[in-house]
Amino acid sequence: MHSVMKTNKLTYTAAVLALTLSCATAQDKKPDADNTDRNKQDQDGKTKTPMDQSNAPEDIKLVAKIRKMVVDDKSLSATAKNCKIITNSGRVTLRGPVNTAEEKSIVEAHAVMSAGKDKVESHLEVKASK
Numbered sequence: 001m002h003s004v005m006k007t008n009k010l011t012y013t014a015a016v017l018a019l020t021l022s023c024a025t026a027q028d029k030k031p032d033a034d035n036t037d038r039n040k041q042d043q044d045g046k047t048k049t050p051m052d053q054s055n056a057p058e059d060i061k062l063v064a065k066i067r068k069m070v071v072d073d074k075s076l077s078a079t080a081k082n083c084k085i086i087t088n089s090g091r092v093t094l095r096g097p098v099n100t101a102e103e104k105s106i107v108e109a110h111a112v113m114s115a116g117k118d119k120v121e122s123h124l125e126v127k128a129s130k
Contacts, residue, residue: 059087062115066092069110076103083107083124090115094122101126 066085070076080103083096092115098104104124111120 056089058090062090062092063087066111066114069114070107073106073110076106079103079127080107085111087115090119092120094120094124096124097127098124099127 063085066087070083070085071081073081077099080098083094083098086093086095092111094107094111098107104122104126107124108120108122111122
């Protein structure tokens, strides 16, 4: 009986400790994701966002074609593959972070190959090196 009480106390103590640690971890501020600040500036309505994506069949096909090219490109990082590609009336807007100037050029080239040079507006940003 005495060992059962000891085991219960140890289990209770471990549970309290685990709960305390999880609460302390939850209160630690986590760093913002790469797009957090950019998403805040999107709220002013002056920049194209995914909400500006057209539902016209031609625009949907165009964005899908560009996205496929970007995602299939093994030279691009996950950051570059997740850039925003917005099409409206055949015009393409590229936004978001990429890791290098080379990635920026590659994503822009995929968009230009699909839509034409005069129909691509790039707002891709090269992330600052740490």
